[in-house]
Amino acid sequence: MxxxxxxxxxxxxxxxxxxxxxxxxxxxxxxxxxxxxxxxxxxxxxxxxxxxxxxxxxxxxxxxxxxxxxxxxxxxxxxxxxxxxxxxxxxxxxxxxxxxxxxxxxxxxxxxxxxxxxxxxxxxxxxxxxxxxxxxxxxxxxxxxxxxxxxxxxxxxxxxxxxMTTDFPFLLDKPEWADAYVRKFAPTLPAHVRSVMVGRLTSRPALVPAYEVRPDDESCSTSS
Known part of the structure; x- marks a missing residue:
């Protein structure tokens, strides 16, 4: 074939x-x-x-x-x-x-x-x-x-x-899909797409731990 x-x-x-x-x-x-x-x-x-x-x-x-x-x-x-x-x-x-x-x-x-x-x-x-x-x-x-x-x-x-950049709604169900999308298009993603992706990823921290929103007392500050 x-x-x-x-x-x-x-x-x-x-x-x-x-x-x-x-x-x-x-x-x-x-x-x-x-x-x-x-x-x-x-x-x-x-x-x-x-x-x-x-x-x-x-x-x-x-x-x-x-x-x-x-x-x-x-x-x-x-x-x-x-x-x-x-x-x-x-x-x-x-x-x-x-x-x-x-x-x-x-x-x-x-x-x-x-x-x-x-x-x-x-x-x-x-x-x-x-x-x-x-x-x-x-x-x-x-x-x-x-x-x-x-x-x-x-x-x-x-x-x-x-x-395509417009495929992002179809690729947020699995972390590996979202990761592949970001690797392909970042940093050329339109601002509205980046905003939606950040919102979706931070709302599902169990799926994407790297995007977990941390409480204020877990900031990245090096001071003790």
Whole structure:
């Protein structure tokens, strides 16, 4: 199996072309369009259109209706290694527009997507990227509107993309995620993001002891 640039449809095997077409249709009709339920202005995903335009989306399919979990794990491990080496088209070493998309067009039991996502998310975050799960009926809430379901997609997918500064709300549940986020972006974090992060971290000292708020009598003063 290999990932093929979405703009290079001639390289796709005939069996995958319908999957590519289905993804493009969803991207054109939904991801690149505004939505009243989104909770903000602009398209559902503002990065998809420029990613497609610059040929920075790569897609592969796993056609099996019931793929063996060990195979899917091997595919995701490959994605973990391949993603940082993808070309950026602009001469820089990284690009937030790159995405590696693995589609499971015939998968019916979507618990496999959730299980693989939960198993591998930390590995991707530690490397400065994100692993997203998409499938019909995915109930993960949106960032701007908690009643919006941005990961509810017509195709089951696992998507690798670069970590962005706007990802901080999704990375505060585990200390290692927050640490990876800070290591990647500090000191370039916007002031409002730093403020929210400090508030969240200091409100959960049991999870992040280094950020514990100390009483006045436990100050760092060296005087006795």
């Amino acid at each position: 290999q990932w093929v640039s979405l703009g290079d449809t001639g390289s796709s095997c005939p069996a995958a072309r319908s999957t590519v077409a289905a993804f493009r249709s969803w991207a054109d009709s939904y991801l690149t369009q505004p939505s009243d339920e989104l909770g903000r202005d602009g398209p559902v995903c503002p990065y998809v259109q420029p990613s497609i335009r610059r040929s920075l989306l790569w897609l592969a399919q796993v056609p099996a209706a019931d793929p063996r979990p060990m195979w899917v794990r091997a595919i995701v491990r490959d994605a973990l290694e391949i993603y940082p080496e993808l070309p950026t088209r602009n001469g820089s070493s990284t690009s937030v527009l790159r995405a590696l998309i693995t589609v499971f067009p015939n998968l019916k039991d979507h618990t496999l997507i959730d299980e693989i996502h939960a198993e591998f998310k930390t590995k991707f975050v530690e490397r400065g990227s994100m692993l997203g799960q998409f499938y019909p009926g995915c109930d993960q809430p949106g960032l701007w509107n908690k009643d919006f379901r941005p990961l509810d997609a017509p195709l089951p997918m696992l998507v690798v993309r670069g970590m």
